[in-house]
Amino acid sequence: MTAQPLVTVFMAMYNGEKYVSDAVVSILNQSYPNFELLIIDDGSTDNSLSIIEAISDPRIRILKNESNCGLYKTRNRGIEEARGTYFAILDCDDIAYPERLSAPLTFLEQHADYVACFGKADFINGEGRMISTQNMFSGDHEWLSVLVFFLNPFINSTLVIRTDTLRKYKYREGYEPAEDYDLIQRIITDNKVIILDKNIIKYRLHQQNVSSTQAEKGKSGHKKVIRELLGRFELQNPESNIEMHYALYCKVLTNKGYNLNEIERWLLLLILQNKDRQVYPDRLFIRAVRVEWAKLIYNNKSLRNIGLFIKSPLFHARGMFHFSYLVLRGIGHRFSRFKY
Structure with missing residues (x-):
């Protein structure tokens, strides 16, 4: 493993056997080399763990939750365990393009006044076929801070953020599965954030991912965020x-x-x-x-x-x-x- 990685790429994993191998390989093939890939298994009951344990690479670090804790707790554990100055996320069913890390990192290294940098995504289905591409959201902090009042324009799997900033805010209980929206609306209030006009991942849309299976529960989480914004x-x-x-x-x-x-x-x-x-x-x-x-x-x-x-x-x-x-x-x- 890299002794002092500049960036921790975090992957929460729960029953991801169908896609996790592609996700991991896409990170290992990054053009930027100085990273650790921190994977936390959240009590998977399928073959996910054995699949990633079979991948031999010193940059991979695998941890296990004792039981199924849920996404926000698993991510918060990942934030505490991170060794990198920067923290990036890739969901275990998404695929990173080779510039997934280098593009946001280059921006943040050159702009010390920004704490987080996102990119854009191409959308694929469960079989990996292209559905559409994200052309809509890009822009600087001032515009994005207004957009957040109406919607969440950020894709979490494109995030690179300064780890010390993320440790200050963390994910909060009770906002699932809108915890990403809650996190960014708090961060962007006091910090500069940008979305680069560059597609850096393939974001997978399928019936098993969080956005599909927890849609009903998401109403409560989103309304809690809206309550704070309207306040x-x-x-x-x-x-x-x-x-x-x-x-x-x-x-x-x-x-x-x-x-x-x-x-x-x-x-x-x-x-x-x-x-x-x-x-x-x-x-x-x-x-x-x-x-x-x-x-x-x-x-x-x-x-x-x-x-x-x-x-x-x-x-x-x-x-x-x-x-x-x-x-x-x-x-x-x-x-x-x-x-x-």
């Missing part, structure tokens, strides 16, 4: 506001109990409240609100909703032409194909 605005009726903002977060109003008129009023209220409280820079916040409004209309499009879109004060603004064209044409592209 900065000092609004009345906090519980109803949380439900409203969660409907906006989901971008689909079906079965959410809200209509577009209510969401429009909510967004206009947020603009006014932000102007009064100065939670975020006005220009960027208004820009983000308008984009979220256009995305919501697109996901719920009908002739009536397009009419509402055109009449809304949120439509008549500089910077809306790209999204107006998209909604009015009703073309079959997903918003993930377009940059903010």
Whole structure:
């Protein structure tokens, strides 16, 4: 094992026998060599452990939880066990491109004022076939700090962060499986973060991963994050506001109990409240609100909703032409194909 690795690549593993070998090999094939690969097995009941134990490489360090502790506890253990100055994550079902480490590390080494650097991803299915590519989210700290109010634009498997910063914040109990969202919204409030315009991993979408199997439980975790974000605005009726903002977060109003008129009023209220409280820079916040409004209309499009879109004060603004064209044409592209 490298005596003093610059970066710890952390991989939490639970019943990952189908994909973990590809994930591990993709890290071992990195263009940047000075790392340790720390794998913590969280009580797997399949052949995951024997698969990685059969891979002989001095950079691999394997630890085992005595029982199944869950992801956030396993990650927190990994943070404490890390030997690197930097901490990177790769989920055991994802695949890293060769520049997965070198691109974020180069940025952070050259920009001491930033604590974390993310990249972008290509999305693959369970068989490894390409589904789509992430073209939407990239940008500097100021813009990302506003976006976090509306969504989580970060992919955890692309993260490189200074280990001392991560030890300060850690993952919190009770936010699963939105613990990533909770972590980054706390970090970005007081620290500079960036998403590089470079795809550095293949992110696997399949029925067994956390984002699919814990979708229902995730509602509670996401609403806890939203509660904290809205707390900065000092609004009345906090519980109803949380439900409203969660409907906006989901971008689909079906079965959410809200209509577009209510969401429009909510967004206009947020603009006014932000102007009064100065939670975020006005220009960027208004820009983000308008984009979220256009995305919501697109996901719920009908002739009536397009009419509402055109009449809304949120439509008549500089910077809306790209999204107006998209909604009015009703073309079959997903918003993930377009940059903010």
